[in-house]
Amino acid sequence: MKIQKRTIFIPPLIVLIALSMLCCTPKEQVIFKGVKNIVVDLGSDGKPVLKGDVYFFNPNKLKMKLKDVDVVVLVDGAKSAEVKQHLNLPIPAQSDFSVPITATLTLKEGGLLNTVFGLLGGKKYEVVFTGYIRIGVHRISIKVPVSQKQEIKLR
Known part of the structure; x- marks a missing residue:
């Protein structure tokens, strides 16, 4: 009899745990707002070292933690850097x-000389x-996609 009682109570317990986990997940995705201060x-x-601030908005009532940033940086259409931060x-x-x-x-495509002239000339x-x-x-x-296009001038 005890075995039958345990099997009866285990499924409701699993359902209760699953529902409590769903209640704690965010209702909306974090919104990517842009990249500034490049x-x-x-x-x-x-x-050359690229620095910037990536801005987001959390519309949820839950506090969260940012775990990873995995972003590829393309300069003039060529993969120029990869940001992987934990x-x-x-x-x-x-x-x-x-x-x-x-x-x-x-910046390999333009060569070292073009890069130096670009740095000096403000390309x-x-x-x-x-x-x-x-x-x-x-x-x-949860993964949140990032997609932003900007024109910057080297100084």
């Missing part, structure tokens, strides 16, 4: 938040950010 400087090794940043509920990114650029580049961020809520992770 700066390209020369790093200590002489390679983070554990808190995301406040129903508010904007930003994530600082840093990537070393490899404009079309920069495209594509990829995703991973958000964590109560041990559940």
Whole structure:
């Protein structure tokens, strides 16, 4: 008899746990708002370093954590950098938040001489950010797509 009682109570317990997990997941995806404060400087090794702040909005009533940033940076159509950062940043509920990114650029297509002249002459580049961020809520992770296109001028 005890075995039968346990089998009767196990399915409702599983359903209750599943429902409680669904109640704690975000109702809406985090919204990608854009990339700002884009700066390209020369790093200590002489390679251009791209820095910027990626802005998002959390429309949910839940606090979350930003776990990963995985973004590919295309400069003038060529893959020039990849941002892979593993983070554990808190995301406040129903508010904007930003994530600082840093990537070393490899501008191979134009050659070193064209890159140097571009740096000195203030050449404009079309920069495209594509990829995703991973958000964590109560041990559940969600991917949020990132797609942004901007024109920047090296200084």
